[in-house]
Amino acid sequence: MILVTNDDGIVAPGIKALIEVASKFGEVLVVAPDAPQSGQGHAITITKPLKLRKVDLYDGVTSYECSGTPVDCVKLAKNVLLKGQTIDLCVSGINHGSNASINILYSGTMSAAMEASLEGIDSIGFSLLDYAFDADFTHAKVIASQMIEHLLKNKLQHCKLLNVNIPKGPDIRGIKVCRQAKGHWIEEFQEGLDPRGEKYYWLTGRFQNNDDGEDTDIFALSQNYVSVVPSGFDLTAYDAILPLKQLENLS
Amino acid sequence: MILVTNDDGIVAPGIKALIEVASKFGEVLVVAPDAPQSGQGHAITITKPLKLRKVDLYDGVTSYECSGTPVDCVKLAKNVLLKGQTIDLCVSGINHGSNASINILYSGTMSAAMEASLEGIDSIGFSLLDYAFDADFTHAKVIASQMIEHLLKNKLQHCKLLNVNIPKGPDIRGIKVCRQAKGHWIEEFQEGLDPRGEKYYWLTGRFQNNDDGEDTDIFALSQNYVSVVPSGFDLTAYDAILPLKQLENLS
Secondary structure, three states: OOEOOOOOOOOOOOHHHHHHHOOOOOOEEHHHHHHOOOOOOOOOOOOOOOEEEEOOOOOOEEEEEEOOOOOHHHHHHHHHHHHOOOOEEEEEEEEEEOOOOOOHHHHHHHHHHHHHHHHOOOOEEEEEEOOOOOOOHHHHHHHHHHHHHHHHHHHOOOOOOOEEEOOOOOOOOOEEOOOOOEEEEEEEEEEEEEEOOEEEEEEEEEEEEOOOOOHHHHHHOOOEEEEEEEEOOEEEHHHOOOOHHHHHHOO | EEEEOOOOOOHHHHHHHHHHHHHHHHHHHHHHEEEOOOOOOOOOOOOOOOEEEOOOOOOEEEEEEEEOOOOHHHHHHHHHHHOOOOOOEEEEEEEEEOOOHHHOOOOHHHHHHHHHHHOEEEEEEEEEEEOOOOOOHHHHHHHHHHHHHHHOOOOOOOOOOEEEOOOOOOOOEEEOOOOOOEEEEEEEEEEEEOOOOOEEEEEEEEEEEEOOOOOOOOHHHHHHEEEEEEEEEOOOHHHOOHHHHHHHHOO
């Protein structure tokens, strides 16, 4: 069983492309948000109930839209719809836009895949470096197909999650296995007045790479390679443990 | 300048306790959600505008409530309210409930602190292992005070974020600097029918520790120690890079 989800919502062209690819390799279940959920990160819904509705969007593929976040979709798929069944692979995306570098933290697409990986399920988040609704997913589908086929034959050993970003193309030079680049967002808030005259702030900004390493996802993408970052969920800064032992003397 | 935020909302007793502590050490700005935002993870608001409203809740402390997520609060504080000013420290919490182990991923409290750390600001997320609204923050305030004082005197060197969890007490044995324990949530969805007869699913569950290490946050807390996990934002699974180089031959 292959679980497919995303954060752009169940009608996004990117998930349609991913469903087409995944369906070649076995039975597929789609559980995806009923509305766009970009930037939802690892959010879960705890203070209100969730709805799941079966939809008939993709021929021969059982599909549900969910009122919650991308991570909620994975939790509902695993614990309700596929309870007791083995999920061989979870694929999330294909996201409209990059999830390289620290964008893995903000991305609903990557958080959904990470949630599955937390449960020991091999997972891949796919992103295409094109935000357009009518982006061309042709070459992204070829990459996704190769990756899915490989992972179904060769289980992931040293981690359970791959963050795969695909250049806009068309002339892609190959695949690079990389580390997450150091970077951050330079934010500006667009300020304005709402119809009632109350001030509002609307988030906008641009990503800045702060990493001159040639082994990063951002560098690979800049060279027109597909970036693959093996990813985990342990945020411990191990190098800092020993130097910070002095804190144990505070009390 | 010390920035204070949380995810339980600007009126939660936990943030009141933290404001009282932080105010002893210098000028404080509070920017916190106008409603509870537990489980929001690293969510940001991109598809709608945000509101900031000045509130008069804490004597002598400039405070704003924000319509967005905890991470939005930090972004607005840094880029709008404190634009161009130095933030010496960001403290988030005191959360009502544990954020140990993988709960750092789901926690709005920790994600707010992580967002500040991404900007190079020394940051601490504080959590008390007591979900009750009327939890006793007396000993948590003592710990928070010691940590804040220490970090204002000694900038963090090897990481920019501390995940501090405090046992319910009262007999706390000391502080342990630890790594994040491996664990996951065993979920169950409570199913029911809404007033219109439509099925709903409501997330519930219990945390399970899968880590028998004695150097973890979960172990320290079980022994009645405060746990301090130095944390980063690089999710790369470095051990997996070399074994996965074979993926570069796919294309």
